[in-house]
Amino acid sequence: MTISKTSRIIIVSNRLPLTLHRSGARWRVRQSTGGLATGLSPLRDQHSLVWIGWSGVTDSDDTSRSAIEQVLVAKGFQAVHLTSDDVQGFYTDYSNGQLWPLYHYQIDRLDPEMKGWEAYERVNQIFADAIIEAYQPGDVVWIHDYQLQLVPAMVRARLAEAPIAFFSHVPFPSSEIFRILPQKQQILEGLLGADVIGFHTNTYVNNFNSAAQRFAGATLDAEYLHFGGREITTLASPLGIDSGLFDDPGKLGDSSKLISDLRDSGVGHVLLAVDRLDYTKGIIRRLLALSDLLERHPELIGNVTLIQVAAPTREEVEAYRRHKRDVEAMVAKVNNRFSKPGYKPVVYLNAAHGLKEVAELYRDADVMLVTPLRDGLNLVAKEFVASRVDECGVLVLSELAGVSEEMGEALLVNPYDIRGTSETIYKAILMPTEQQRVRMAALRLGIASSDCHTWAETFLEKLDQQVQRRPSIAAKVSDAVTIARDLSHENRLLLFLDYDGTLTPICDSPDHAKPDADLLTTLGSLACLEDVDVHIVSGRPRDTLDSWLGSLPVNLHAEHGAWTRLYGSSEWTTNPGAADVSWMPMVREIMDRWSEKCPGATVEEKSTAIAWHFRLVSSIHGQRMADELAHILRERLSGSSAKVTPGKAVVEVLSAQTSKGKIVQRVLSTMPPDVAVVVIGDDTTDEDMFRVVDKASMNIVVGDHSSLANERIKGPGEVLELLRMLALLRRRRALAEGLLSERVPPLGSALGLN
Numbered sequence: 075m076t077i078s079k080t081s082r083i084i085i086v087s088n089r090l091p092l093t094l095h096r097s098g099a100r101w102r103v104r105q106s107t108g109g110l111a112t113g114l115s116p117l118r119d120q121h122s123l124v125w126i127g128w129s130g131v132t133d134s135d136d137t138s139r140s141a142i143e144q145v146l147v148a149k150g151f152q153a154v155h156l157t158s159d160d161v162q163g164f165y166t167d168y169s170n171g172q173l174w175p176l177y178h179y180q181i182d183r184l185d186p187e188m189k190g191w192e193a194y195e196r197v198n199q200i201f202a203d204a205i206i207e208a209y210q211p212g213d214v215v216w217i218h219d220y221q222l223q224l225v226p227a228m229v230r231a232r233l234a235e236a237p238i239a240f241f242s243h244v245p246f247p248s249s250e251i252f253r254i255l256p257q258k259q260q261i262l263e264g265l266l267g268a269d270v271i272g273f274h275t276n277t278y279v280n281n282f283n284s285a286a287q288r289f290a291g292a293t294l295d296a297e298y299l300h301f302g303g304r305e306i307t308t309l310a311s312p313l314g315i316d317s318g319l320f321d322d323p324g325k326l327g328d329s330s331k332l333i334s335d336l337r338d339s340g341v342g343h344v345l346l347a348v349d350r351l352d353y354t355k356g357i358i359r360r361l362l363a364l365s366d367l368l369e370r371h372p373e374l375i376g377n378v379t380l381i382q383v384a385a386p387t388r389e390e391v392e393a394y395r396r397h398k399r400d401v402e403a404m405v406a407k408v409n410n411r412f413s414k415p416g417y418k419p420v421v422y423l424n425a426a427h428g429l430k431e432v433a434e435l436y437r438d439a440d441v442m443l444v445t446p447l448r449d450g451l452n453l454v455a456k457e458f459v460a461s462r463v464d465e466c467g468v469l470v471l472s473e474l475a476g477v478s479e480e481m482g483e484a485l486l487v488n489p490y491d492i493r494g495t496s497e498t499i500y501k502a503i504l505m506p507t508e509q510q511r512v513r514m515a516a517l518r519l520g521i522a523s524s525d526c527h528t529w530a531e532t533f534l535e536k537l538d539q540q541v542q543r544r545p546s547i548a549a550k551v552s553d554a555v556t557i558a559r560d561l562s563h564e565n566r567l568l569l570f571l572d573y574d575g576t577l578t579p580i581c582d583s584p585d586h587a588k589p590d591a592d593l594l595t596t597l598g599s600l601a602c603l604e605d606v607d608v609h610i611v612s613g614r615p616r617d618t619l620d621s622w623l624g625s626l627p628v629n630l631h632a633e634h635g636a637w638t639r640l641y642g643s644s645e646w647t648t649n650p651g652a653a654d655v656s657w658m659p660m661v662r663e664i665m666d667r668w669s670e671k672c673p674g675a676t677v678e679e680k681s682t683a684i685a686w687h688f689r690l691v692s693s694i695h696g697q698r699m700a701d702e703l704a705h706i707l708r709e710r711l712s713g714s715s716a717k718v719t720p721g722k723a724v725v726e727v728l729s730a731q732t733s734k735g736k737i738v739q740r741v742l743s744t745m746p747p748d749v750a751v752v753v754i755g756d757d758t759t760d761e762d763m764f765r766v767v768d769k770a771s772m773n774i775v776v777g778d779h780s781s782l783a784n785e786r787i788k789g790p791g792e793v794l795e796l797l798r799m800l801a802l803l804r805r806r807r808a809l810a811e812g813l814l815s816e817r818v819p820p821l822g823s824a825l826g827l828n
Contacts, residue, residue, distance in 0.1 A: 077237065077538040082122045082213045085114060086205060088165070088221035090127035090151050094142065101138075101145045110218060110243065113313050113526040120531070126204050129153040132161055154204050156197065163193025166391055169221045176255055177220060177244045178354040178448040183393055184254075191257055195224060198264070202228035209233055214537065217268070219243045224260065227267030237541045239533065240268040243313070244450040245476065246278040249285040249694075262290035266301045270537045274451040274476040276310045283308055287693055293779055294697070300779040303786050307540045311533050312480055314525040315453055320433055320460035321518075330434035332421070336379055339416055343503045345380040346439035348432055348454050349446075350387040351424065353397045356447045356472065356489040357384060361404045361420065363445075363495035368412050368419060371500060376417045378503065380443070381435065385426045398424075436461035441468045441502045445489040449475040455484070459521050465514045468502040470495075480520060483513040552774070552785045554796035561772070562803035564750035566605045570738055570763055571793075573612035573619075575756035576776050579790050580722055582689050584614075584678065589622050596794060600801040601627045601641075603808055609741060611635065611734045613726065613759060615680045616646050634719075634728055634759055635737035636682040649736070652682045652729045657716045661727045664707060672699045683728035700725050721757045735762030742767070753783075754793060 091111035095102045105111070117123055129142055139155055146153050156164070168190030175183040202225045205215055209229075216239045217225050226240050252258055262285060265271055273279050283299060286292040292301040299306040333344050345364070349355040361382075368375050384401065388394040405422045412419045427435075436442070442458040452475045459469060459481075471477070471484035478486055485502055487495045561567060574580060577597075578587045589597075601608040608628040612619060616632035616639065623630060630639045636652035639645065662679065665686045669675045674690035686703060688696035704725050707718045717730040738753070753763045756776035764773040764782040775783035776793060787793060 077214055077534055077541070080212075082124065082210065083117055083534075084205060084208060084213055084215045085123060085125045085218070086201060086215065086222060086225065087125070087127045087218040088169075090125060090129055090146070090153065092129075092146075092149075092151065094129055094131055101141055103145060103149060105149075110313075112316055113529050115316075116527045117530050117534075123150055124152055124208055125150060126152045126201070126208065127154060128156050128161075132156055132158040152204065152208060154201055156200070160193060160197050160200075163190045164197035165221065166190070168194040170388060170391060171393075172255070173220050174244070174354075176251065177247055179245075179247060179251060180354060180447070181251070181254065183353065188256060195260075198222060198224035199228055201225050202232075205229050206232050209236060213237075214534065215239070216241070216534075216537075224264035225267075227264045230267035237537055238268045239270045239272065239537045240265055241272040241311075241533070242278070242450070243274070245448055246273055246282045246285075248281050249288050252281070252285045253289065258285070258289050262286050262292075263301075266290060266292060266299070266306055268306065269304075269540045270307045270309065270533070272309055272311045272533055272536075274310065274312045275479045277479070278450075278476070279308050279310050284694055287697075291778075298780070303775075303778045303780070305540070305543060305780050307536060309536060311529065311536075312476065312524065313451055313453065314527075314529050315456045315460060315521070316527070317456075317460040317521050317525045320436070320457055321463050328434070328437075330431075330438045332381065333435065333438040336381075336421075340376060341379045341417070342377045343374070343379075343441065344439045345378065345441045345443055345499070346383075346435055346458075347380065347443040347445075348383040348427075348435070349385070351384040351394065351398055351401065352387055353393065354447050354449065356445045357382065357401050358404050359447070359489050359492060359495070360443055360445050361401075361408050362492050363499060364419065365408050365411065366492055366496040367499055370496065374503070375412050375419070376414060379417075379419055379421060381421045381423065381439070383423045383425075383427055383432070383435070386424065432457070433461055437463075439467065441470060441499065443470050443499070444475060444477075445470065445472040445487060445495060446475050447472070447489055449477070451476040453477075455481060456521050459514065459517045462514055462518065465511045465518065466507060467514060468505050468510055469513075469517065470498055470502050480524070481517055483516040483520075552787055554787055554792045555799055557772070557774070557785065557787075558796050558799035558803060561750065561752065561800055562807060566746070566749045567607070567804075568741070568745060568749045568751050569600075569606065569608045570734075570741075570751070570753045570755075571608065571610050572734075572755035572757065572760050572763075572776075573610055573614055575722055575790065576754055576760075576793055577610075577790060580689065584687065584689075593794060594623075594626065596798045596801060597623070597628060598626050599805065600797055603801070603804050605808070606804060609737070611737055611755075611763065613683070613685070613721075620646075629741075631734070631737045633680050633683050634726075634732050635734050636729065636732045638737070648682075649740075650731060652732050654715045654729065655682055657711060657714050657727070658684055660710065661707065661716070664710065665703070665725075668699065668703045672696065675699070682732065683726055685724050685726040687724050689723040696723065719759055721759060726759075733762045734759055735766040738763045739766050755783075 092103050092105045131142060142153055171185045171190060172188060201222055206229060214237045215229060218241050220242060226238050229238055283294050286299055287294055292299045299308055336344055347360060349357060364380050405420050408420050409418050436458045444452055444455045446452060455469060455471055455477050469484040471481060471486055472489045473486045485498050487498045489495060571577060574587055577593060581587045600606055609631060610623060610628055611631040613634050614632055616637045619630045619632050627641050629641050636649055637646045638649060661684050665677045668686060669677055672688060672691055675686060675688045678685045678687060688700055700720060704718050704720050707727060715730055716727050719726045719728060751767050751771035753767055754774045755763055761782055772785060773783035774785040774787060775781035776787060776789060
């Protein structure tokens with residue numbers, strides 16, 4: 075699929091960007107102009123949009139719902155109807171009582187009862203159902219923010235081929251913070267249903283990737299997360315603003331009467347802060363920094379005033395009501411301490427201000443204080459810079475705001491460091507005009523180059539690229555029994571089977587993967603059939619394969635094909651190119667050194683290969699060390715006869731002339747053209763087998779990573795089920811046709827198939 079101008083975009087957010095007002099029997103709509111609505115507005119010129127979200131109205135009767143839907147549909151909106159219980163559990167208790175404080179590192183504000191998960195699941199399913207009902211082939215689904223993190227997977231389960239994107243407008247915390255959440259795995263699996271997951275900063279991307287690996291079992295390569303047999307792009311894509319709107323005084327007014335009056339009263343330096351009255355915004359610490367400034371620089375008393383705009387928010391939540399009382403108490407404390415006749419150091423405006431009023435304040439303030447304790451991005455900082463057409467003014471910015479990664483020319487502060495923030499504010503007040511202009515010019519250039527008009531289209535381009543990759547990497551998930559039934563009708567079967575991760579799970583220690591009686595019985599019953607040839611192609615040493623599988627009527631290929639022992643022979647033969655191991659001592663030395671730096675890692679030396687295992691090391695640390703090891707080994711082995719092959723919890727070095735694919739080619743050259751070929755594997759080395767067989771063959775990858783295979787099954791348990799069922803069906807067929815071989819009667823009998 076290609077996302078074109080004819081593609082319809084389904085936007086999904088917790089709230090629709092509007093406010094509904096009832097006037098008698100009629101409903102009226104006032105559309106919002108928030109950051110997301112502004113960021114998505116350019117799409118309306120290129121695409122047909124449907125916006126799905128809650129209308130803000132609860133417990134409406136059927137008549138009211140019908141009237142609401144009628145007025146919204148006419149404007150391109152589709153309402154999700156929620157009850158007051160839904161809103162309390164999903165929005166208040168879980169989204170804002172659990173996720174919001176956790177994602178903003180405010181752990182002490184978590185509700186001890188951790189309420190609302192059931193409602194969160196239920197409402198996410200309501201949203202998913204609304205998307206599925208609205209979806210038409212060719213549509214693109216773009217889901218927004220932390221309230222709807224389960225929706226991508228819920229939609230994916232019903233619309234497997236739909237292009238699905240998710241964007242998080244809040245921080246994503248470090249995995250050590252995120253692990254506190256009891257439902258962390260469900261949240262991650264929900265998000266991983268998307269094709270593309272966007273965040274405002276690279277820090278959040280890295281945090282998410284780390285959590286997805288640690289708690290959901292995803293894997294990460296240089297570019298993509300792999301989960302559920304799919305590739306997922308995670309990227310940083312900071313939201314912009316409509317900079318042209320703010321830098322034109324004719325559009326949003328000219329000067330602020332409030333600041334003009336302050337200057338007339340003798341105030342020489344006006345500080346400004348514009349926030350929602352949220353505990354993440356750092357208002358109390360900002361006031362403490364102002365108090366410290368005035369205490370250490372008493373000459374500023376009467377000459378510096380902070381205008382604190384604090385827009386009411388979530389007033390129904392007790393934590394926010396308590397925070398409002400704390401802020402107002404701190405304002406009173408600072409004013410009582412430093413006020414004098416005709417002067418107050420803090421002008422506190424606890425009211426929502428329109429865009430015009432705020433832009434006037436931006437334009438006339440001397441210093442802008444954007445000092446949240448944590449913030450996903452913070453568009454206020456960008457709006458202030460865009461408003462400063464005079465290229466004067468100073469931005470004091472929290473290094474814990476996402477936008478700080480884009481705005482290095484601001485004066486960065488740690489809002490938890492009261493004295494450091496105070497000193498930086500003092501520096502901002504005294505900054506010469508020339509220095510102000512140098513910094514502001516650079517900031518304005520950055521804002522103009524990444525405004526809202528490019529954000530949405532750029533993000534959708536990335537989604538389109540990801541969707542275009544699907545045919546080359548996504549094998550369909552298949553049912554083991556169905557595959558077995560299909561293969562039971564083939565005249566002759568040739569099976570190539572990997573061992574670790576395919577016939578047995580990956581174990582903490584390689585020695586623990588010894589085959590059990592069930593696996594031995596199944597392989598023996600299948601291989602004893604006259605029209606079935608089984609080849610085990612493994613990275614294991616030949617002694618191990620001999621000991622574990624040597625009694626079966628199967629063909630064994632050890633060390634990725636360096637050695638072969640065909641059924642009926644007791645001798646192992648060396649395959650071409652495997653003899654030169656002159657590089658092994660050097661590789662052993664490097665791997666031993668790496669094991670010392672990575673407790674839990676082990677080195678396994680074989681006759682023609684050597685492997686560094688990190689199965690007992692934490693996945694993220696182990697993978698990081700393995701990537702470094704592989705990089706160093708490739709550099710040291712450049713031009714040699716060896717190659718570096720990373721796998722599942724292993725980095726292996728073997729002859730460049732050795733590969734599982736060459737074994738498959740060699741065996742196929744001896745087979746009639748009508749043989750049905752089946753290859754089953756789970757690892758990077760098995761891709762060599764998938765690559766060399768005909769596309770008509772059945773290639774089956776085990777697990778959820780991307781692959782060249784055309785079929786996929788979940789794990790070794792399903793492989794065993796497939797082989798067991800295949801043995802049963804083909805044995806029945808052989809018995810019926812009088813073609814039963816007696817190569818291994820005891821194993822066949824053990825299955826109860828005679």
